[in-house]
Every structure is written in structure tokens, then in C-alpha cells.
Amino acid sequence: MTGYxxxxxxxxxxxxxxxxxxxxxxxxxxxxxPTLLLLGEETNAADVARAKERWGLDQPLHIQYLxxxxxxxxxxxxxxxxxxxxxxxxxxxxxxxxxELAIFAIIIATLLAIPLGVWAGARPNSWIDNLGTTxxxxxxxxxxxxxxxxxxxxxxxxxxVLPTSGRSxxxxxxxxxxxxxxxxxILQKNWAAVGDAMTHILMPALALGVNMLGILMRVTxxxxxxxxxxxxxxxxxxxxxxxxKVVWRHVSSNALIPVITVVGLELGTLxxxxxxxxxxxxxxxxxSLLITALNARDYPLxxxxxxxxxxxxxxxxxxIDGLYALVDPRIRY
Amino acid sequence: MRSLTLESAIEKPxxxxxxxxxxxxxxxxxGGIIVLAFIMIGILGPWFAPHDPNKxxxxxxxxxxQGVGSAHLLGTDNLGRDILxxxxxxxxxxxxxxxxxxxxxxxxxxxxxxxxxYFGGKVDFLIQKLVEVVWAFPPLLLGITIMAFLGQGLFxxxxxxxxxxxxxxxxxxxxxxxxxxxxxxVTAAQCLGAGNRQIITRHIIPNLIQTSLVVGTxxxxxxxxxxxxxxxxxxxxxxxxxxxxxxxxxARIYISTAWWxxxxxGLCIFVTVLGINLLGDALRDLLDPxxxxxxSGI
Numbered sequence: 001m002t003g004y005x006x007x008x009x010x011x012x013x014x015x016x017x018x019x020x021x022x023x024x025x026x027x028x029x030x031x032x033x034p035t036l037l038l039l040g041e042e043t044n045a046a047d048v049a050r051a052k053e054r055w056g057l058d059q060p061l062h063i064q065y066l067x068x069x070x071x072x073x074x075x076x077x078x079x080x081x082x083x084x085x086x087x088x089x090x091x092x093x094x095x096x097x098x099x100e101l102a103i104f105a106i107i108i109a110t111l112l113a114i115p116l117g118v119w120a121g122a123r124p125n126s127w128i129d130n131l132g133t134t135x136x137x138x139x140x141x142x143x144x145x146x147x148x149x150x151x152x153x154x155x156x157x158x159x160x161v162l163p164t165s166g167r168s169x170x171x172x173x174x175x176x177x178x179x180x181x182x183x184x185x186i187l188q189k190n191w192a193a194v195g196d197a198m199t200h201i202l203m204p205a206l207a208l209g210v211n212m213l214g215i216l217m218r219v220t221x222x223x224x225x226x227x228x229x230x231x232x233x234x235x236x237x238x239x240x241x242x243x244x245k246v247v248w249r250h251v252s253s254n255a256l257i258p259v260i261t262v263v264g265l266e267l268g269t270l271x272x273x274x275x276x277x278x279x280x281x282x283x284x285x286x287x288s289l290l291i292t293a294l295n296a297r298d299y300p301l302x303x304x305x306x307x308x309x310x311x312x313x314x315x316x317x318x319x320i321d322g323l324y325a326l327v328d329p330r331i332r333y
Numbered sequence: 334m335r336s337l338t339l340e341s342a343i344e345k346p347x348x349x350x351x352x353x354x355x356x357x358x359x360x361x362x363x364g365g366i367i368v369l370a371f372i373m374i375g376i377l378g379p380w381f382a383p384h385d386p387n388k389x390x391x392x393x394x395x396x397x398x399q400g401v402g403s404a405h406l407l408g409t410d411n412l413g414r415d416i417l418x419x420x421x422x423x424x425x426x427x428x429x430x431x432x433x434x435x436x437x438x439x440x441x442x443x444x445x446x447x448x449x450x451y452f453g454g455k456v457d458f459l460i461q462k463l464v465e466v467v468w469a470f471p472p473l474l475l476g477i478t479i480m481a482f483l484g485q486g487l488f489x490x491x492x493x494x495x496x497x498x499x500x501x502x503x504x505x506x507x508x509x510x511x512x513x514x515x516x517x518x519v520t521a522a523q524c525l526g527a528g529n530r531q532i533i534t535r536h537i538i539p540n541l542i543q544t545s546l547v548v549g550t551x552x553x554x555x556x557x558x559x560x561x562x563x564x565x566x567x568x569x570x571x572x573x574x575x576x577x578x579x580x581x582x583x584a585r586i587y588i589s590t591a592w593w594x595x596x597x598x599g600l601c602i603f604v605t606v607l608g609i610n611l612l613g614d615a616l617r618d619l620l621d622p623x624x625x626x627x628x629s630g631i
Binding site: 014016018019022023026029030032057070076137138140141142143145146149150153154237268269272273275276279280290291294302308309310312313322 | 462465469470471472473474477478479481482485526554561562565567568581582584585589590592595596598600602603606607611614
């Protein structure tokens with residue numbers, strides 16, 4: 001199995017190289033001049049030329065790409081134009097916010113979707129099934145950014161119970177250790193800050209998780225439906241086991257295997273969703289950073305972010321394949 | 334506890350179909366009505382939209398919806414433009430983008446998938462490498478990157494969305510072609526002297542239409558959301574074209590003061606996508622239940 005994964009890992013390298021080439025040239029060829037965008041339209045020609053020289057923009061594109069590859073090989077993506085700091089450092093300060101948000105979105109989605117899906121699948125065509133199916137359909141049809149706006153309208157505007165933006169109220173959180181606010185606050189036993197961070201993350205996580213919720217619910221339901229007809233389920237019932245135990249012990253443990261794959265596949269969608277949800281909630285994560293970087297034509301930062309997202313996506317797919325083999329002993333690589 | 338009797342075991346198959354049918358009808362009917370309404374409004378909308386969608390009425394800014402009979406049924410936005418008229422015109426863009434993306438990506442995906450599965454070997458390897466590279470991008474991210482390169486515009490947007498949406502067709506079609514290739518009717522056609530192109534277009538592709546139709550409905554739903562997302566982020570269609578996504582982007586600043594600005598365009602996206610998904614579900618149950626395991630279709 002290790003051999004298989006080493007092979008898969010090696011196989012992703014040319015793919016990543018091709019993607020870096022594609023992204024690099026697309027971004028550099030895009031209209032808009034980073035020097036004018038960052039220094040202002042009225043900067044004199046000498047300053048523009050100096051900035052271009054400093055950022056290496058005066059050299060031919062293929063030389064720039066080779067230089068970029070050189071810095072990637074040494075574990076860096078170059079220096080951000082806008083922040084004048086190494087791209088990896090800029091991304092590192094923003095990444096925990098996105099990961100924290102994604103984890104919460106997954107928790108909300110699975111906590112709601114799996115029980116609902118199991119329930120609905122175990123009692124096909126009951127009222128709970130109809131409710132669950134409608135819920136699932138609503139979930140997959142919901143544009144996350146619209147839900148985000150409507151949540152702000154309702155929970156922050158009308159009811160005024162949750163904050164509209166950001167990760168925490170100024171001055172409550174202690175010093176940063178890991179960058180994950182909730183984890184940091186728990187480590188520092190600062191319970192007020194934990195609660196504060198939770199109220200901030202609730203709406204964005206719900207908006208981000210809604211599509212995954214819908215899909216997970218539907219997959220769980222159809223998977224349960226399929227397993228319910230298996231012989232061993234009939235055996236379990238025949239020996240007089242309570243229906244609840246049959247569903248939760250015999251059916252669910254087998255039916256949830258495909259659900260893992262779907263969680264993995266949807267993580268990619270979640271990553272992209274974070275770009276738009278973070279923008280709505282002014283969530284200081286890597287998604288909103290990408291939009292800022294793109295608007296400033298901060299080439300190294302955009303390339304670095306796109307590559308980070310893509311590598312995360314590829315890595316997730318690899319991990320999911322591994323998990324799959326772990327849960328289902330019939331699969332061997 | 335459920336009792337296990339002989340009757341329940343015998344009843345099962347008939348009961349299952351009996352239960353499936355009405356549910357299928359409700360889904361197909363509701364979905365069909367919504368999609369039909371969407372298409373009709375998209376095509377005929379400009380003739381019955383009450384106002385010019387871009388006409389600014391500075392004396393009637395941010396008017397709340399005042400009910401039937403008033404000048405602006407769904408209110409006006411921050412520049413005094415009629416929301417109802419803008420929503421109606423917005424459906425045109427969504428309709429155009431959705432159909433264009435589905436057909437173009439369907440054409441590319443089915444063709445490449447059929448070629449890949451039928452010929453195998455080097456061609457298959459190359460096409461599958463392309464699939465792997467494009468599919469390694471998180472969705473939306475490739476769209477954003479391409480739009481940054483091409484600039485705002487309707488045609489560019491369609492191009493950016495097609496860039497990734499042909500892949501589901503390609504993958505499913507390739508898998509099916511692999512099994513169709515060995516079937517007797519293909520061998521028979523080969524024996525009768527049919528060329529490769531004739532076999533693919535006459536014998537293979539007609540067998541792939543049903544599955545592709547199901548893939549297409551889900552691709553349509555996802556491209557409507559993607560179009561709105563990109564326009565919302567400001568990298569979709571230019572701001573002078575009213576679309577549901579740009580309307581939502583404009584509405585963001587007024588969330589706290591004017592609830593009708595974000596409500597109506599978002600509701601349109603949601604209901605339209607819901608209708609397409611309902612129709613897709615019904616189509617899938619009817620034509621190709623094997624696709625069910627993927628949950629969303631695509």
C-alpha cells in the first residue's frame with residue numbers, strides 16, 4: 001500500500017508543475033499592471049521602472065517562471081508585492097482562519113446530515129423521510145453566499161444575536177499561539193473568548209456547510225436504503241434485535257463508507273466556497289486574501305495561493321483514498 | 334419493531350414501484366413547471382418587464398415593495414432601478430449561460446469521452462492526463478483565474494465555466510464507452526465495414542444520450558450558481574448587465590437597510606436551481622438509477 005501511495009504522490013508532481021505553468025502565465029498575461037495598481041496611476045515613470053526591477057517584472061516571462069520554480073524548489077513562492085513579505089508567511093497567517101472555518105462547516109454539516117440521512121433512509125416515505133429529502137434538496141440548491149447574506153439580514157440585522165463579520169471582538173482574545181482562535185482561547189482557558197469566537201464562526205460555517213449538508217444527507221439516505229435490503233440486516237431483525245439497534249449498529253456502520261468519500265470530494269467544493277463566504281463575512285482567511293491579491297494583481301501571492309489550494313485539494317483526494325482502504329478491508333492497493 | 338412476515342416480503346417489489354411513481358411525478362411536475370417558467374421568463378421577459386432594467390429613477394431610490402398595483406412591485410434599488418425588471422432581465426443571462434455551458438461542455442465532454450474510451454491507448458492516456466490536470470483545480474478557482482485573464486464578459490464567462498464542466502461528461506461517457514465497445518452490435522458494425530467515426534457517432538453516442546442528459550441537468554444547476562458566484566465576486570459579467578449575481582453584489586452594502594435588495598435575486602437563483610435539481614432527480618431515477626450514489630449527481 002505504501003508503494004501505491006508513493007507512486008500516486010510521484011504522479012501528482014507533473015500535474016502540479018503543469019498547473020503552476022498554467023496559473024503563472026494566466027495571471028501574468030491578465031490585463032492590469034501591478035505597479036500602477038499598487039503605486040497609483042500618477043506615479044512617475046522612474047519609480048514604476050524601479051518597482052518593476054525590484055519585483056523582477058522587467059525580465060522576460062519565461063525567465064520569471066524559471067525563477068519562480070527555483071524559489072518553489074527552496075520552499076518559497078517569492079515575495080508578495082502588496083505585503084512586501086514572503087508569500088508563504090502571508091499565507092501562513094491567513095490559513096488557520098480558513099481551516100478553522102472549514103472544520104466548523106464540516107462539523108455542522110455532518111452533525112445535522114448523518115442522523116437526518118440515517119433516519120430518513122431507515123423509514124422510507126415516512127414524514128421524516130419527506131422532511132429530510134426536502135431539506136437535502138434545499139441544501140444542494142442553496143447558493144451559499146445568498147444564505148450568508150440572508151443569515152446576516154436575519155440573525156444580525158433583525159434579531160441582533162450574532163456579529164456580522166470578523167473572527168472575534170477586538171480586545172477579548174489573548175495572544176495568538178496557533179492562529180486557531182478557538183483552540184488558542186481554550187488553551188489559555190479564556191472562556192469568554194471561546195464563546196466570542198464561536199458566535200463569530202457560527203454564521204459563516206453554516207453558510208459554508210449548507211451544500212455539503214444537503215449532499216451528505218442525500219448520500220447517507222440512499223446508502224442506508226441500499227443496505228437495509230441486505231441479508232445480514234434481515235438476520236439481525238430475525239434474531240429479534242430492536243429496530244434502533246439494527247439501524248445504528250448494523251446498517252449505519254456499513255452504509256457510512258461511501259459517505260466518507262463524499263466528505264472528501266466535497267472538501268474541494270468547501271475550499272472554493274470559502275473564497276466567496278469569507279468575502280461576505282470579511283473573514284480574514286486565505287479565501288478573501290485571494291480576492292484581494294487578485295484585485296491588486298499581486299502575482300506571487302495569487303500564484304502561491306492557487307498552488308496552496310490545489311495542493312490541498314490533491315492531498316485531500318490522496319488521504320481519502322487511504323482512509324477508504326482503512327475502513328473497507330476489501331480494498332487493497 | 335418491524336415484524337417480518339411473508340406478506341411484506343412478497344409485497345415489496347410492487348410496493349416499491351407503487352411508492353416510487355407518485356413521488357417521481359411530484360418531483361418531475363414541480364421541477365418541470367419551475368424550469369419551464371424560468372425558460373419562458375428568460376425568453377419573453379423583456380416584453381413584459383414593467384420598466385427598463387437600467388433606468389435610474391433618483392426620486393425613487395430604495396423604495397420597499399409596496400404590493401400589487403404599485404409602480405415597483407418588488408421595490409427599487411439604490412439607484413432607483415426597478416427590482417422586478419432587473420430580476421426578469423437577470424433570468425436571461427442565467428438562462429443563456431446555463432444552456433450554453435451545458436451544451437458546449439456536453440459536446441466537448443461526450444466527444445472526448447467517447448474517443449478516449451473507444452480508442453484507448455495513447456489517445457486515452459493524453460485525454461485522461463488533461464482530465465487529471467483540470468480536475469486538480471478546486472472548482473471556482475479555475476473559473477476565477479481564467480476570468481482574471483480574460484476579463485469580464487458574457488462570452489468569457491461561458492468559456493471559464495466550460496473549462497471544468499466538460500469533465501463529468503467525459504468521465505462517465507468514457508466508462509460507458511469502454512463497455513459499449515465490446516458489445517455485439519459494435520462488433521457487427523465493424524464486421525459490416527463501418528469506420529470508427531461512423532461507429533462512434535451512429536452506434537456509441539446514441540447510447541450515451543440518456544446518461545448525458547442526467548449529467549447535463551446537474552451541470553446546468555451548478556453553472557447557474559457558478560455564474561452568480563463569479564458575478565458576485567466581480568469577475569463575471571460586466572456591471573452594466575443586470576444579473577442575479579451582480580444584483581446580490583450591489584445589495585451587500587444595503588443589507589441592514591433594504592432587505593428586498595438581496596432577497597429577490599437570491600430567491601430566483603435558489604428556486605431555479607431547486608427546480609432544475611428536482612427535474613434532474615426525476616430524470617435520473619427514471620433513466621439511470623446507477624448515478625444515484627454520487628448524491629448530487631455531479
